Amino acid sequence: MPSHVTYDTIIRGARWFDGTGGPSAVRDLGLRGGRVAAVSAEPLDATGCPEVMPAHGLWVLPGLIDIHTHYDIEVLAGPSLSESLRHGVTCVFVGSCSLSTVHVGAVDAGDLFSRVEAIPRHHVIDHVERGKTWHDASSYVEALEQLALGPNLAAFLGHSDVRTAVMGLDRATRPEVRATPAERGRMQQMLTDALDAGFLGMSAQQLLFDKLDGEVCRSRTLPSTYAGGAEMRGLRRILRRRGRALQAGPDATHPHTIVLEALRSIGLPGRAALKTSLLSAADIKAIPFVIHLMRGLAAVVNRLGADFRWQHLPVPFEVYADGIDLVIFEELGAGAAALHLSEKVARDELMRDPAYRAAFRKEYETKYTPRVWHRDFFDAEIVACPDESVIGRSFGQVGVERGGQHPVDAFLDLVVEHGTDLRWRTTISGHRPQVLRRLAAERGVQMGFSDAGAHLRNMAFYNFGLRLLKHVRDAEQEGAPFLTPEQAVHRLTGELADWYDIDAGHLRVGDRADLFLLDPTRLDARVEEYAEEPCEQYGGLSRMVNRNDECVPLVMVGGRTVWRDGAPAGPLGRERTGQFLRAGQGPVPPVPASTPSAAPAPAVRAG
Structure with missing residues (x-):
C-alpha cells in the first residue's frame, strides 16, 4: 500500500x-x-x-448478527439498542414471530406484543402512538432511518401485523372466519411492497400458546395461527418467487406441522426452494430424543432440494420468572387460565380454588405429550422471596418440607402469598453441553433466537455469540474441538448475512x-x-x-x-450510525459522520 x-x-x-x-x-x-x-x-x-x-x-x-429479536418497540424510544451492541452485535433483525408494527396501530400493537413478548402493554401503546409516522413498509424504513440507530437493522414483515391491519383484530382471530379473496390480495400486496422496500421476508406463527393481551380479544392466539391454506399459499408463493425467507413457528403440540413446514421448503421442477427458518432446534429437557428427529428432518429435506434451517440458541435456555408470570405456563390450560386474569385479586382467588388446583396437578402430571416445559417443580430453584427460608430450594423440596405437599400446591401457595416477589429459575433446554456442541456444527441450523428486547424479566441472551465463542475456546483447550474459532465466527456472521442476502457479516x-x-x-x-x-x-x-x-x-x-x-462512545445515542439493511440490494454506503474526528481517541486497552 x-x-x-x-x-x-x-x-x-x-x-x-x-x-x-x-x-x-x-x-x-x-x-x-x-x-x-x-x-x-x-x-x-x-x-x-x-x-x-x-x-x-x-x-x-x-x-455479530442477531437474527431473532423483538426490538420493534424498544427501537422507537431507545434506538441505540446498546444491550446488544455492547456485546459486538452490529445487526439485529426485527419483525419475528409474525409480529411487526408496519401496519397496525398502537392499541393493536399493544395487544399483539405485550403478553407474547412480556413487554408492558401501556409502554407498547405509548411508544407506537408517539413514534409512528409511517403508513407502509417503505415509509417504515424511512422512519427507522430518521432515528439515532446504533446497530444496523433488517426486518421481516409480520403476518399477524398484516392480517390484523386487513381484517381487524377481532375477525383475524376468529376460527370460523377466513380471509376473503380481496383481503388475501391486500395481504399479498403488503408483502410485495415490503420485499420491494428490502425486507428479509415474512414471519408467521402457528404456536398456540402465544396469546393476545388487551380486553376485546384477550387470550386468543395470534392472528397468524388462524390463517387458512389459500392465504398462506399465496404469501409463500411470493416469497418463493422473490427468493426471500419465511421465518415460522410451528405448533409444537402438533408435530406434523413441523414436518409440513420443512416439506414446503423443498424446490421442485419449475418451483424454487422456499427459504425457511423455523423455530427452533432445541435440546428440550421434556422430550430429550426430539432434537435428533429435528436434525434428521433438516438433513433429509435439504438433500431433497429444500433451503431449510432451524434457528438455534447455542447456550442453555435458562429462564427466570416472577410468580406465575412466564410464557411457558400458556401451554397448560390451568396456566393460561391464570394468565388470562390481569388482576392479582382474581388470580389469587383462582389459584386458591381446590378444583383449579386439581386441574393444574392433573396437567402437571401429564408428562408424555408434546411440550416445552419439563413440568418438574423439583427442577425449579427459588432465587428470591420475602420468606428467606425457601431461597435456594426447589418448589418440590418446599413441598416435601411442608409435610409432603404436592409440588403444584407448594408453588401456588407461594405465588398467592408473595406474588411477583417470588422469583425462581429453571433451564428448559440446552442443558447437555455435548448436544449443544453437535448442534453448533450442524449445517441445518442457524445461530440465533436470542429474543433480545422481549421477556425482559425472564431471560438475557444478548451475548449469545460470545457464549458460543467461549464454548468453542473451552473445547479447543480441552483437546475436544467441535468448531474452529474461524468456523464459529462464520456461523455468527458471514453465514447468516449470505443466507439472508444482506450487506453485513464480513470483514474483507x-x-x-x-x-x-x-x-x-x-x-x-x-x-x-x-x-x-x-x-x-x-x-x-x-x-x-x-x-x-x-x-x-x-x-x-x-x-x-x-x-x-x-x-x-462517540455518536451513540445522539447520531445515527446504523441503517436499514435491504435484502438483495448489495452494498450500501455506511452513514457518514456528521463531523470529522478532530483528535486521536485514546488507545484501546487489551484487558
Missing part, C-alpha cells in the same frame, strides 16, 4: 477473522469512509491517521467496517452470568441483561466507534 494513503482508523496487530470461515491471521486493518480499505500483514503507515488502535493479543471480528477489503474487538482471555465465567439494569424505555423496569464489558473493549458500526471500554 503506498505510504501516502491515509486512513480514518488503523487497528494494529489484531488476530483478524474475515467472516468467511477462512484462516485467521494477525493483521493491520485500515478503515476509510466506513469500510475496510486495507488488510495488511505489514504495519500500515499511520501518517495522517487520526486514530490508531493498538490491538495486539485481541481478535478483530465482523459484527471493501466490506462495511462493522466490527468489534474481542479479548479472548476474557471469555470466562462472566459471559454466563446475569445482571439486572433499569430499562429507561419501559419506565425503569428492571430487566435481565449480560455484563462482560472487559471481553469486548471496542465496537464500531460503519467505521465509527460506538462502544469503548464498557461505555457508549
Whole structure:
C-alpha cells in the first residue's frame, strides 16, 4: 500500500477473522469512509491517521448478527439498542414471530406484543402512538432511518401485523372466519411492497400458546395461527418467487406441522426452494430424543432440494420468572387460565380454588405429550422471596418440607402469598453441553433466537455469540474441538448475512467496517452470568441483561466507534450510525459522520 494513503482508523496487530470461515491471521486493518480499505500483514503507515488502535493479543471480528429479536418497540424510544451492541452485535433483525408494527396501530400493537413478548402493554401503546409516522413498509424504513440507530437493522414483515391491519383484530382471530379473496390480495400486496422496500421476508406463527393481551380479544392466539391454506399459499408463493425467507413457528403440540413446514421448503421442477427458518432446534429437557428427529428432518429435506434451517440458541435456555408470570405456563390450560386474569385479586382467588388446583396437578402430571416445559417443580430453584427460608430450594423440596405437599400446591401457595416477589429459575433446554456442541456444527441450523428486547424479566441472551465463542475456546483447550474459532465466527456472521442476502457479516477489503474487538482471555465465567439494569424505555423496569464489558473493549458500526471500554462512545445515542439493511440490494454506503474526528481517541486497552 503506498505510504501516502491515509486512513480514518488503523487497528494494529489484531488476530483478524474475515467472516468467511477462512484462516485467521494477525493483521493491520485500515478503515476509510466506513469500510475496510486495507488488510495488511505489514504495519500500515499511520501518517495522517487520526486514530490508531493498538490491538495486539485481541481478535478483530465482523459484527455479530442477531437474527431473532423483538426490538420493534424498544427501537422507537431507545434506538441505540446498546444491550446488544455492547456485546459486538452490529445487526439485529426485527419483525419475528409474525409480529411487526408496519401496519397496525398502537392499541393493536399493544395487544399483539405485550403478553407474547412480556413487554408492558401501556409502554407498547405509548411508544407506537408517539413514534409512528409511517403508513407502509417503505415509509417504515424511512422512519427507522430518521432515528439515532446504533446497530444496523433488517426486518421481516409480520403476518399477524398484516392480517390484523386487513381484517381487524377481532375477525383475524376468529376460527370460523377466513380471509376473503380481496383481503388475501391486500395481504399479498403488503408483502410485495415490503420485499420491494428490502425486507428479509415474512414471519408467521402457528404456536398456540402465544396469546393476545388487551380486553376485546384477550387470550386468543395470534392472528397468524388462524390463517387458512389459500392465504398462506399465496404469501409463500411470493416469497418463493422473490427468493426471500419465511421465518415460522410451528405448533409444537402438533408435530406434523413441523414436518409440513420443512416439506414446503423443498424446490421442485419449475418451483424454487422456499427459504425457511423455523423455530427452533432445541435440546428440550421434556422430550430429550426430539432434537435428533429435528436434525434428521433438516438433513433429509435439504438433500431433497429444500433451503431449510432451524434457528438455534447455542447456550442453555435458562429462564427466570416472577410468580406465575412466564410464557411457558400458556401451554397448560390451568396456566393460561391464570394468565388470562390481569388482576392479582382474581388470580389469587383462582389459584386458591381446590378444583383449579386439581386441574393444574392433573396437567402437571401429564408428562408424555408434546411440550416445552419439563413440568418438574423439583427442577425449579427459588432465587428470591420475602420468606428467606425457601431461597435456594426447589418448589418440590418446599413441598416435601411442608409435610409432603404436592409440588403444584407448594408453588401456588407461594405465588398467592408473595406474588411477583417470588422469583425462581429453571433451564428448559440446552442443558447437555455435548448436544449443544453437535448442534453448533450442524449445517441445518442457524445461530440465533436470542429474543433480545422481549421477556425482559425472564431471560438475557444478548451475548449469545460470545457464549458460543467461549464454548468453542473451552473445547479447543480441552483437546475436544467441535468448531474452529474461524468456523464459529462464520456461523455468527458471514453465514447468516449470505443466507439472508444482506450487506453485513464480513470483514474483507471493501466490506462495511462493522466490527468489534474481542479479548479472548476474557471469555470466562462472566459471559454466563446475569445482571439486572433499569430499562429507561419501559419506565425503569428492571430487566435481565449480560455484563462482560472487559471481553469486548471496542465496537464500531460503519467505521465509527460506538462502544469503548464498557461505555457508549462517540455518536451513540445522539447520531445515527446504523441503517436499514435491504435484502438483495448489495452494498450500501455506511452513514457518514456528521463531523470529522478532530483528535486521536485514546488507545484501546487489551484487558
